[in-house]
Amino acid sequence: MHVPDGFLDAPTSLATGALAATTLTVAIRRVRDQHEEKAAPLAGLTAAFVFAVQMINFPVGIGTSGHLLGGALAAILVGPWTAILCMSVVLLVQALLFADGGLTALGTNITLMGVVTVLVGWGVARLVLRVLPRRPASAVPASFVAALVSVPAAALGFVGLYAIGGAADLSLGALAVSMVGWHLLIGLGEAVITAATVSAVIAVRPDLVFAARGLQPALELRGPGAPRRGPGALLPAPVAAPPASPRGSVRPVLLIGGAVALLLAGVVSVFASSSPDGLEHVAGEKGFLETARAHLLADLPLADYGKVGGIPVGLAGILGVVVTITIGWLLLRLVARRRTRPVAEPARSAERV
């Protein structure tokens, strides 16, 4: 999904550049405030991993190629803010040394592959973790869903940006369908690899998985002089303080994620509705590129997006997103109330090293 120079017009590139720069500044500040010594080497390793993961390529519809993104994996392993830094480092190096992704498109690439994937992945993971039992192993299904959703989300973002400032006269509906369609499949592959990686790391070094924090059992104290084989003088487990919520609470993430989803649903769906005529036009006139058009034609029922029960499609898109979020939120509330309170929270104090 690396965007090259000249793909988007200047204002859009500048806007995404500004967005990326702001997000990076916030991320740097957040990570520094955490004062974690392991942060940099772990982030470096995660970045190296993401680099490797992104080399797995798949050919996609209209000549663009798709590849695994790694944003959700990074978010699960090192947390959202550090993950944004990891992805940005990878994209920066790719742009500078490999010209993979234009330098003027760096802001765009960071926004799409660094910010959207990470924030969507993290948000989804947090939502799933709220529903699952509080165990380190729960991070695995959470990472699966997070990766699954984050990839098509980034593809949607790609299409949305192209709709705003694309520098070629391309059929937006066709682009949307092929990009999002293929990235749904790529998302599946990414979900499998992400879950497998997280599962292996959780089994041995759960301390290396940011998303699994606060899910550990309490510590036990024993008096000295207890004979080796007999039962030790077990002191009662200390009264636990509730675990400090990880830096960067979920709410801004959810709000931003929700806003992005609404924007994309509104903007993209409006453009998508205007394309069927263009598609039919092209399909009717030209007589070659059967294979490419097979992709496009197969999804021709785009006409259904034209009007949904008389409501203009943009509005329908927005309504759809709002309804989904509301239902999801209601479900979560119901589930949360039914769950019993967890008995022993980990006794770690957040101020400790």
Place this chain on the structure above:
Amino acid sequence: MSAGHSHRLYRHGDTVVHRLPAHTKLLALVLFVLTVVATPREQYWAFGAYLVLLAAVAVAAAVPVGFIAGRMVVELPFVAFALLLPFIAHGPRTEFLGLTVSQTGLLGAWNILAKATLGVIASILLAATTEPRELLTGLRRLRVPALLVEISSFMVRYADVVTDEMRRMRIARESRGFQASHLGHMRVLARSAGALFIRSYERGERVHLAMLARGYTGVMPMTEDRPIPRTAWLAAAAVPLLALVIATTAWSLA
């Protein structure tokens, strides 16, 4: 960007270009690319001029054409997309090489191909003449946030460790009779990715802990910043300045 990678990216030499400090080259690269991207696409001659400029740099840096061509492979996905653009874009049609294609699509394809190719060549020249460690120092001197540079330096170090561990795991697998098929590869990759992560991390972790124990705060303490002679800046500025001249001429003609 492993040691394997950087050996393929970096080409040892002792030319003027190699000796230039990394941050001057980085800045020159960025300015050059910006200038190229801002050039109106219809001024075809300008892009030829840019190519000549880059060729001059390649000669000065003793980087052979084959070296550059080999590393341009990364551009292939863009090329495919750009080539398809004339056929799938809308707008008025025109004749090109006997085919009827979209006019804007054609221009768009040219736009992407020309600018991306020039960007790729410039990047290759930078990577070929600058060692990874120097690049990181260069980024730091360009006031790239220290945290990003630190993560980059760990990424470079861990890239070596990761590829080394992958090699070891592959040897262990094949010694136990594993035959690589495409699907089998993916499955094994998925399962061994986590183990690879942990092993790589732990290899670097002990050294990192020892560094922490001696007060390491994230920045290597003893790097002196040598003063840069004026001539270095002039040399590095040559390319972007010439590019700017080409661009302004192109604008005035457009």
Place this chain on the structure above:
Amino acid sequence: MSSVPSLEVRGLAYAYPDGHQALFGIDLTVARGERVAVLGPNGAGKTTLVLHLNGILGGGLGTVTAAGVQVVKDQLSEVRRRVGIVFQDPDDQLFMPTVRDDVAFGPANFGVRGAELDARVSRALDQVGMSAYADRPPHHLSFGQRRRVAVATVLATEPEILILDEPSSNLDPASRRELADVLRSLDVTILMVTHDLPYALELCDRSVVLSDGVIVADGPTRELLCDEDLMRAHRLELPFGFEPRLAGLSVG
């Protein structure tokens, strides 16, 4: 000032990330200038304890105070200025191109520069007897030499308390003796984790026994080594023919 203990550990408990709890409540006080050996079977938690003393590990229960400074996140720099740890594997600690660079790394991190830095490096290398090797790459040295250089890298930061993890392991007898001479000549508090019981007896007047994550004994080294029941209960064995009652009596 000498009344402030070099080390004060209270109620330290810790579990590893995979869930295995390693320390179940440790209380330990070490006075300034003391030399204390930490003995115990494999898996007792000795290295885990050591890693808490300069804040590398944390997040469990209890407190650690080193040289009067509490070992908490925002004081780690101060802590590491006063607590020096020599790890078991010297190759983990020597990562610079030359011996001199490695020894200078520590004080440089604390802001020492120029002539003062050179002086510290020379002094540290003198103390371990490795001045002649200052400009050699570390991987060209023998294991014993690397071990000594590793000690120098920590001494250069001029810590108040020096902690060593298995200092005599894998050393030939001559290197072992050389290192013992070095340690004896130093004017710092020493905490030594070791399996080498004669070494502990030779260098440390006091020992604590750590077993299954708790301290089960704390007293004069000779007494502990002569307590056969204690030794047997915690898998401590004396080398063949070594008689703690008589060993080193003339040296004292």
